[in-house]
Amino acid sequence: LAKTTQPISMxxxxxxxxNITCSHNNIATNDYITWYQQFPSQGPRFIIQGYKTxxxxxxxxxxxxxxxxxxxxSLPRVSLSDTAVYYCLVGDGAGGYNKLIFGAGTRLAVHP
Amino acid sequence: GAxxxxxxxxxxxxxxxxxxxxxxxxxxxxxxxxxxxxxxxxSLMLMATSNEGSKATYEQGVEKDKFLINHASLTLSTLTVTxxxxxxxxxxxxxxxxxxxxxxxxxQGTRLTVV
Numbered sequence: 001l002a003k004t005t006q007p008i009s010m011x012x013x014x015x016x017x018x019n020i021t022c023s024h025n026n027i028a029t030n031d032y033i034t035w036y037q038q039f040p041s042q043g044p045r046f047i048i049q050g051y052k053t054x055x056x057x058x059x060x061x062x063x064x065x066x067x068x069x070x071x072x073x074s075l076p077r078v079s080l081s082d083t084a085v086y087y088c089l090v091g092d093g094a095g096g097y098n099k100l101i102f103g104a105g106t107r108l109a110v111h112p
Numbered sequence: 113g114a115x116x117x118x119x120x121x122x123x124x125x126x127x128x129x130x131x132x133x134x135x136x137x138x139x140x141x142x143x144x145x146x147x148x149x150x151x152x153x154x155s156l157m158l159m160a161t162s163n164e165g166s167k168a169t170y171e172q173g174v175e176k177d178k179f180l181i182n183h184a185s186l187t188l189s190t191l192t193v194t195x196x197x198x199x200x201x202x203x204x205x206x207x208x209x210x211x212x213x214x215x216x217x218x219x220q221g222t223r224l225t226v227v
Contacts, residue, residue, distance in 0.1 A: 043218035
């Protein structure tokens with residue numbers, strides 16, 4: 001399973017755009033990139049998933065370059081409620097087998 | 113979206129007793145579920161893969177006789193912490209696989225405190 005590397009922590013202010021980059025140099029051809037958000041004492045919550053190029057949903061965008069060795073989660077106009085830990089994971093979701101190995105994640109703190 | 117529910121949300125037990133945690137997929141069938149453990153300020157650590165109708169697959173270093181997993185139906189997996197000790201106190205989280213190219217769905221977690 002591909003290993004991921006993310007910044008340990010980030011700080012931002014309300015209303016700003018936050019970009020969290022994740023490195024996954026040995027991503028396999030069948031691997032998808034998925035981002036989860038976790039609040040204290042809660043299970044992780046799915047944010048977005050992609051394979052290549054750009055994916056956008058109502059809460060975030062995911063940018064994946066052509067070589068797929070990294071990805072960037074973009075959170076537009078963050079609020080205090082976006083303070084959480086964000087995990088980037090790669091895995092073969094095509095086989096319906098989401099055995100996810102979590103890295104350290106990025107602890108995002110949004111300030112007033 | 114799909115819902116995975118864990119029960120209980122929190123539990124306090126005495127050392128030496130056993131505790132059962134349930135993980136249910138409420139609106140889909142899950143042939144595979146996963147159990148994680150998370151200590152404060154740390155990431156989730158995968159403990160085992162729970163397969164419906166067969167034995168669970170444990171990650172290296174996880175004692176299968178201490179953490180008993182039963183996946184008796186397509187919507188229920190249970191984790192039993194046997195002879196619990198204070199060092200077993202942790203946040204236990206399950207996830208369920210709906211199959212196909214979809215994301216995993218996580219339960220809300222169970223806070224276990226062993227006193």
